[in-house]
Amino acid sequence: MDALEFHLTSLERRVRILTGVCVALGIVLVVAVALPIARGASTPDRLRVRSLSVVDSQGNERVLIAAPLPNPVSGGKESPRRSPAYGIQFNDKNGNEFGGITIADDGALVHCFDWVQGEATCMFAMPSGEAGFEVNAAQGKTRGQLLLSPNGEVSLMLKDAEERTRMQFRVSADGKSSTQVPTTK
Secondary structure (H helix, E strand, C coil), X not given: CHHHHHHHHHHHHHHHHHHHHHHHHHHHHHHHHHHHHHHHCCCCCCCCCCEEEEECCCCCEEEEEECCCCCCEECXXXXXXXXXXXXXXXXXXXXXXXXXXXEXXXXXXXXEEECCCCEXXXXXXXXXXXXXXXXXXXXXXXXXXXXXXXXXXXXXXXXXXXXXXXXXXXXXXXXXXXXXXXXXX
């Protein structure tokens, strides 16, 4: 019986050693496969998302890049866009839109910064062929406008607080220029 016990103990020891070797080989195999994959992992060349939101420390959405952008909110009230728009929207801490850079389905390209009451400055290129830049008072009234019309005429208009044109400079596509200073009443 002693020889049988000796062989049984010897076999049990060999099984434990073999089990340990198999576990160690398994770990080495996992590391050998996983390490090169982890080292070879690279930053993707392209990230495809429909929306990317940048939030402040309180979780408020401050910058939104989206396709399409949601309708703008101003003073807590939502307004419809002229056409679905895609691009970047800047928001204040309350979620009101304070500007953005967009391209709309109708072809309008617009870049604006806003006051609380409305647009402050806007640069635009419209599908009609009109392009320009506007400066607006805090009350939303246009005070200045540089405009290129579809026919190639460029004009600069300066307006008073009531949006009455006080001075206008024009240059036609063929180079003819004019200046208008409306009479005040």
